Amino acid sequence: xxxxxxxxxxxxxxxxxxxxxxxxxxxxxxxxxxxxxxxxxxxxxxxxxxxxxxxxxxxxxxxxxxxxxxxxxxxxxxxxxxxxxxxxxxxxxxxxxxxxxxxxxxxxxxxxxxxxxxxxxxxxxxxxxxxxxxxxxxxxxxxxxxxxxxxxxxxxxxxxxxxxxxxxxxxxxxxxxxxxxxxxxxxxxxxxxxxxxxxxxxxxxxxxxxxxxxxxxxxxxxxxxxxxxxxxxxxxxxxxxxxxxxxxxxxxxxxxxxxxxxxxxxxxxxxxxxxxxxxxxxxxxxxxxxxxxxxxxxxxxxxxxxxxxxxxxxxxxxxxxxx
Amino acid sequence: xxxxxxxxxxxxxxxxxxxxxxxxxxxxxxxxxxxxxxxxxxxxxxxxxxxxxxxxxxxxxxxxxxxxxxxxxxxxxxxxxxxxxxxxxxxxxxxxxxxxxxxxxxxxxxxxxxxxxxxxxxxxxxxxxxxxxxxxxxxxxxxxxxxxxxxxxxxxxxxxxxxxxxxxxxxxxxxxxxxxxxxxxxxxxxxxxxxxxxxxxxxxxxxxxxxxxxxxxxxxxxxxxxxxxxxxxxxxxxxxxxxxxxxxxxxxxxxxxxxxxxxxxxxxxxxxxxxxxxxxxxxxxxxxxxxxxxxxxxxxxxxxxxxxxxxxxxxxxxxxxxxx
Numbered sequence: 001x002x003x004x005x006x007x008x009x010x011x012x013x014x015x016x017x018x019x020x021x022x023x024x025x026x027x028x029x030x031x032x033x034x035x036x037x038x039x040x041x042x043x044x045x046x047x048x049x050x051x052x053x054x055x056x057x058x059x060x061x062x063x064x065x066x067x068x069x070x071x072x073x074x075x076x077x078x079x080x081x082x083x084x085x086x087x088x089x090x091x092x093x094x095x096x097x098x099x100x101x102x103x104x105x106x107x108x109x110x111x112x113x114x115x116x117x118x119x120x121x122x123x124x125x126x127x128x129x130x131x132x133x134x135x136x137x138x139x140x141x142x143x144x145x146x147x148x149x150x151x152x153x154x155x156x157x158x159x160x161x162x163x164x165x166x167x168x169x170x171x172x173x174x175x176x177x178x179x180x181x182x183x184x185x186x187x188x189x190x191x192x193x194x195x196x197x198x199x200x201x202x203x204x205x206x207x208x209x210x211x212x213x214x215x216x217x218x219x220x221x222x223x224x225x226x227x228x229x230x231x232x233x234x235x236x237x238x239x240x241x242x243x244x245x246x247x248x249x250x251x252x253x254x255x256x257x258x259x260x261x262x263x264x265x266x267x268x269x270x271x272x273x274x275x276x277x278x279x280x281x282x283x284x285x286x287x288x289x290x291x292x293x294x295x296x297x298x299x300x301x302x303x304x305x306x307x308x309x310x311x312x313x314x315x316x317x318x319x320x321x322x323x
Numbered sequence: 324x325x326x327x328x329x330x331x332x333x334x335x336x337x338x339x340x341x342x343x344x345x346x347x348x349x350x351x352x353x354x355x356x357x358x359x360x361x362x363x364x365x366x367x368x369x370x371x372x373x374x375x376x377x378x379x380x381x382x383x384x385x386x387x388x389x390x391x392x393x394x395x396x397x398x399x400x401x402x403x404x405x406x407x408x409x410x411x412x413x414x415x416x417x418x419x420x421x422x423x424x425x426x427x428x429x430x431x432x433x434x435x436x437x438x439x440x441x442x443x444x445x446x447x448x449x450x451x452x453x454x455x456x457x458x459x460x461x462x463x464x465x466x467x468x469x470x471x472x473x474x475x476x477x478x479x480x481x482x483x484x485x486x487x488x489x490x491x492x493x494x495x496x497x498x499x500x501x502x503x504x505x506x507x508x509x510x511x512x513x514x515x516x517x518x519x520x521x522x523x524x525x526x527x528x529x530x531x532x533x534x535x536x537x538x539x540x541x542x543x544x545x546x547x548x549x550x551x552x553x554x555x556x557x558x559x560x561x562x563x564x565x566x567x568x569x570x571x572x573x574x575x576x577x578x579x580x581x582x583x584x585x586x587x588x589x590x591x592x593x594x595x596x597x598x599x600x601x602x603x604x605x606x607x608x609x610x611x612x613x614x615x616x617x618x619x620x621x622x623x624x625x626x627x628x629x630x631x632x633x634x635x636x637x638x639x640x641x642x643x644x645x646x647x
Contacts, residue, residue, distance in 0.1 A: 021646075059436035062646040082438040089436075093429035095333070097340030109329035110437035154433070 011037040011162050011193035012058070014076070015068040019053050019217075027053040028064075029217040035195055035210075040188055042204035043197040044300055045214035051197045052090055054214070055166050058195075059087050072162055083112055086155035090166035090197070092147070096140035100131055100150050103139060108157035118157065125153040130179070144171035152180065163187060166197045181207050205296040213303045220303040228299045234265040235272045238287040239279055249278055261287075326439045327447045334421060334451020335458075343417040344455065347410070351463040354405055355470050362474040363389045385476040393475050394482075394580035397467070402485055403573035406463060411493050411569075412518075414459060415500065418452045419514045422504035431647040441643040449501060449635065453490055456497075460489040481579035488572050491624065495567035496521045498631045502638040505645070521569075528570050531563040567627035574615045575623065 012035035019028040028050045035041040045051045056062040060077050067076050074081040094103055104122040113121070126132045129149040134142065139150065148171050155163060169177045184207050187194050198204055204211060205225065212222040221228055238261040243250065247257060253275050255262040262279075264272055276286055294302070338344055362369045363386075367379030382389045425431060425448055435441060464485045471479050500517035507513065534556040535547050549560055 056432065056647075059432070061432050061435050063644070079438050079440060082436060085436070087433065087436045089429065089432035091429045092433060093427060094433075095337060095424075095430070097337055098333075102336075106329055106333050107433060107437070110326050110434060110439055112325060112438060115325075 009037060010034045010070070011039075012041075012071050012195060013069045014054070014058070016066060017054060017057060017064055017069070017076075018066040019050070019057060019062065020065045026217055028057075031214065031217070031219055033212050033219060033222070035193060037193050038188060038191045039209040040184055040194045040196065040207050042208035042211035043195060043214065044199070044201065044204065044211055044296075046304060047199075049214040050217040051214050052166060055087075055089075055164055055195075055197050058164060059085070059089075061089075083158060084161045086158060086160035086163045088148075088151045088155040088165045088168055090170070092151050094139055094147065094150065094154075096138065099136050099138055100126060100142070101135040103150065104154055104157055107154045111158040113158050121157055121159070122153075125156055128183075129153050145173055145176050148172050149176065152183070160192065162193045162195070164195045164197075167199070168196060169198065169200060169203055177203065201295075201297045201300055211296065213300055215304055220306070221299060225296060229294050229296065233291065233293045234263055236290040236292060237262045237264070237272065237275060237279070238290070239284045240287055241284060243284070246278070246282060250275070253278065326437075327443060327450075330444060330447035331451040331454060334448055335454045337421060337424065338417060338452070338455035341417055343413065344459075347413050347417065347459055348462055350413075351410075351459065351466065354401070355463065355466040358401070358467060359470045359473065363476075390475045390477055390479065393471060394479060395577060397471065397479075397482065397485075398573045398577035398580055401467065402489070402576050406460065406485070406489050407492065407569070407573060410459065410463070410489070411496065411521075414456045414493055415496065415514060415517055418455050418497065419500050419504070419517065420510040421448065421452045422501050423508055423510040423513060426505065426508055426642070426645075426647060428647070435647060442639050445505075445639045445642045446635075449498075452497065452501075453494060456490050456493045457486070461486050464489075479580055482576075484579040485576050488576050491627070492569045492572040495524075495569050495627050495631055498634040498638070502634050502641075505638045505642045524566055524568075525570060527559070527562055527566055528568065531559045534559045535563075564626060565630060567630045568623045569627075571618050571620075571623040571627075574618050575620045577615075578620075 012033065014031060014033045017028050017031040017033075018026070020026050031050070031054060033043075033054070043051050043054070053062060057064045057067060058071060058076065060079070060082065064076070069076055071078070072081045072084055095106075098106065101122055104125065105118050108118040108122070109115075123132070123135075126135050129152065131146060131149055131153065134146065139147065142150065148168065152165070152168060155165065169180055172180065181203070184194055184196070188209075196204060196208065208225060210222070210224045211228065213220045236258075237255075243257045243262065250257055250262055253264070253271060255264045255275055262275060264275060272289065276289070279286060360371050362373075363382055363384040364373070364376070365384055366376065367383055368377040370376070382392055425434070425444075434444060464482065468479065468482055471482060496517050499520040500513045503516035504510070504513040535552065547556065549557065552560060
């Protein structure tokens, strides 16, 4: 069931997306995701988390069991709005009997791009992707990286406002990855919205404004990279000697005794100073204070761990934030 | 329209990319060349481009009799056997993978995420698949039309009806392959279901011929009306009416060409020697002719197309509602 909700400024505003496959498998259990216009949004999650199902629902490849919300201001599944979306699916298979130029022309025609514009844009995009020399070669001769670049070009043939990329750097060499990153940042400058589904956290970290971590069909974390990594920063105060006699006081400040010191997770510098004061009052010698900010990978692993330890129905939902 | 045309062109490109497409064109050329070996001159028959000649007072170059005989051979042997059976099987093999390739994982995602209704995608693909058969039958018919012109010294324009009729005949079976393809997503299953259905259709037509005839009637076999039939005969009649009738296509085409009747053709081939046939044989040929005469092109094609439309609608609904 797809219903229209109130108009928003979100490029993508998904509310309560559920998908139950035949046999009762719940791929998505009420996903809420908002993507602001002009931002690069990353969709993360382990295998089987429901990322591809969510993307396929957005692209009308799969019908949701339930979904509210809008994409580019129109209800999910609106066929007309698909003309303003570019999509690169995961593990795509393009017709091997076509040449690169023919493939771009074919898919652009399906996206209702007029013939003159198709011809002009396919030349531009093939050149941009470094594929112009291969334009008239059968794609059966293309390497995986070339196919991926061609796939990206076909997603851009209709000059989309929203670009949905499912594992765009899959099979692409490091130089190609860098080119794709630059391309994504260019889209952002042009005010286009990009939604990337990828398992390459390092890649996402470099380009995404916000990310959403999907675990077991639900959003486990969602926010800007800064928000997610700030929440996960930690201080490590290295102290000589046994601290077990101070355990209660340290716990009172939110710390935890570890080998060789105390760890304060997610706290600010005031609490660190309070901890240092406490240690010094007790005659302890501070050897070092280390501030550590978590990477996206750390956040991801933490989200996975907390989701797997939480009961299935109580996985936390991210708060809705303003664009 | 732009989208539909793009899908049709793509489907044809896919068909053209197969070696089978070119192989079938080559086979058609060979068949047309073989057909050209037989002809007529002012004295009678001519074989192997005039190497062997046989005098005949009736069948001579430019006569109506020769044209009718050739028309009968074309409609029964060429259309009924070569294109009607061999050609259709090859075309099925050539096109049966077109829907499974459309809906295979990774390929379907891109096309169904484009701004076009799935029903349009489905029917455009279907029409595109038929383009394979249209090109093949057009090539063969135009080539053999030239051969016929050379053989009987006149243009048999009615033979051009073979092009749409052959595409129709193919589509009666192909629609079942498409239904099986969107259901199973497998090429082989689609082909097997299509061929089984084809055999079933001809089996049912044979059953209808058997139970719908009274062989003990006075004055020879007669085709029974619905009211005169038993319960099996009535069921057979109903099934026959609603099922596609590819077997009628050579008969319908024969009429367009002005082909000889079965009996006349048999007599002509045996040079009018009626002694070669028993009265029973003649009765059978006459019964067959009566059955053929009772075939209404509008009813036969109309009911077959109605069946095809129902099967395609069902396949389209499955395709449109399916998760890929």
